[in-house]
Amino acid sequence: MDFNVRLTEAHLFPTGTEDACVTMLFQWKWPDGYCCPRCAHPHCYVTTTRRLPLFECRLCRHQASLLTGSVFEGSKTDLTKWFTALALVASDMGTSALRLSQIICVTYKTAWTMLQKIRYAIGSADMENLLLGIVQVNAAVYNRPLNASFQASPSEHPFFVGTGSNSTAPDGADYVKMKLISKKHIQNRIVHRDAIKAFTQNEISSAATATYVTQRYSSARLVPLLQLAGRASRWMNRTFKGLGRKHLQVYLDEFCYRINHSRDGAVLSSLTHLCMNMPRYTYRQLISFCS
Ligand SMILES: [Zn+2]
Structure with missing residues (x-):
């Protein structure tokens, strides 16, 4: 060689x-x-x-x-199969574990584990990217029933969609984040201020100025952000036939990753470099993660 x-x-x-x-x-x-x-x-x-x-x-x-120190470390799966998985995750529609397992001829469990390792690497990297500058955040909901009653349905999951500048987008392009809101911070669909506090602390630079909209019908609602949240929801329903709360966060992170890296047409190379430099989670760790 x-x-x-x-x-x-x-x-x-x-x-x-x-x-x-x-x-x-x-x-x-x-x-x-x-x-x-x-x-x-x-x-x-x-x-x-x-x-x-x-x-x-x-x-x-x-x-x-x-492979030391990478997402691929310890894996017995062929590298060609890993690179196929990366290419599919980087594509517009992403991929489900079932589809990946059929394409690269591995078991569903192997395909699921590969994809989750990639998604959790994306999520870990996102934690290091704080929103800077003028930050706007709107509350959105995944799986809101069409005939929503006063009480929230167990299948609906509120999340914040936020945008601001970021050091990874030096051209001034917006960087997008979507983060689930903890259930304890929602009561009768009202977003508690502790949810805002948590998002501000974890996702936004202390030097940034942030505006939040949490009421669904507010005249100040940020339509472009809600449209992005709608795209994320439709993608999850189309590609995965709907998702539960467990692991939902990393699917939101995956969606945002493509948005954030698609402007320069470098989703695949960014993702490959990310996976080369991000320690992997084990299968045991992956199945233990809950929101
Ligand atoms: Zn040496």
């Missing part, structure tokens, strides 16, 4: 070989050539007898895998 061959994403998507994936991962991990993660020595021995090569530093003997 020649790690000096320069590849582009065109070699991987839509179909590539396992060797091309490995070479691409090497380029992303060490764009200027191998560099020992422990001592920065530039030379290594490469063991290629395993499924994936192992790089041993010639100076300190530290062994490094291309």
Whole structure:
């Protein structure tokens, strides 16, 4: 395997070989050539007898895998299948675990785990991106019944959709966040001020100025934000045939990720780099996450 061959994403998507994936991962991990993660020595021995090569530093003997510290770490699934999953998540409609399992010929559980690892990586990255500048936030609802009664239905899930500038959007484009509102912060569909406090603390820079609209029929409601929330809801219902509250947050994060990275046409490359640099969650951790 020649790690000096320069590849582009065109070699991987839509179909590539396992060797091309490995070479691409090497380029992303060490764009200027191998560099020992422990001592920065530039030379290594490469063991290629395993499924994936192992790089041993010639100076300190530290062994490094291309997948260490990435979403793919510990996975036995072929890299070509991982890259197909990434391409599908980056596409406009995303993908369900059922569809992915049929496309890459893995079990539903494997496909679900792969997608959740990607989604939780997206969610973790989003936590580090606070809204800056002039921030606008509107309350929205996923799954509101058409004939909504005074009491909220158990199947409806209120969330905030907020927008502001962000350091990842230096051209001044808006960065979008959608975050579920805790059930304890909603009473008879009234959003408690503690919900606003939580969103402000967790999602907005302390230097920003934020405006909130929480009443559904307020004349001040932010129509573009509500339209975005509507798009997210329709996407979840079309692609997944509806979602429950558990894990709902990471689906909202996935939707926002595509919005935030689609302006420069770089959703797939952004997502791939993100997954290379984000530690993975285990299956046990993934099934334990609840809102
Ligand atoms: Zn070393």
